[in-house]
Amino acid sequence: MKFGRIKRQHGRVGGLDAVLDRIIADCPHVTRIVPGRIKVRRGRTPPSFNVQYPTESGLKCLYTGTGTVQEVFLICSDEKAARAWLVEQGIAAE
Numbered sequence: 001m002k003f004g005r006i007k008r009q010h011g012r013v014g015g016l017d018a019v020l021d022r023i024i025a026d027c028p029h030v031t032r033i034v035p036g037r038i039k040v041r042r043g044r045t046p047p048s049f050n051v052q053y054p055t056e057s058g059l060k061c062l063y064t065g066t067g068t069v070q071e072v073f074l075i076c077s078d079e080k081a082a083r084a085w086l087v088e089q090g091i092a093a094e
Helices: 016-026 079-088
Strands: 030-040 048-054 058-065 068-076
16 A cells, blocks of 8 residues: 555544654655554643654654654654754754
């Protein structure tokens, strides 16, 4: 199954689409984005996007919304440069 640069088959947490659209449009190191599993959690925290760790094909990230957490996999040509870009742009914390 072919999909664009962001896989739209799975659901996404509210507010995540704007972040993903910005990453895919502006970051030259990210070639594709695959949203993953959504988990429900207690509490209300402000939305945040954090890089967890590198994978074979790029980076595993977590997007935390109000009462939910979603895994996001960034497929990268250069994971270190992509991580640096996310921090530089203020999308992810160091």
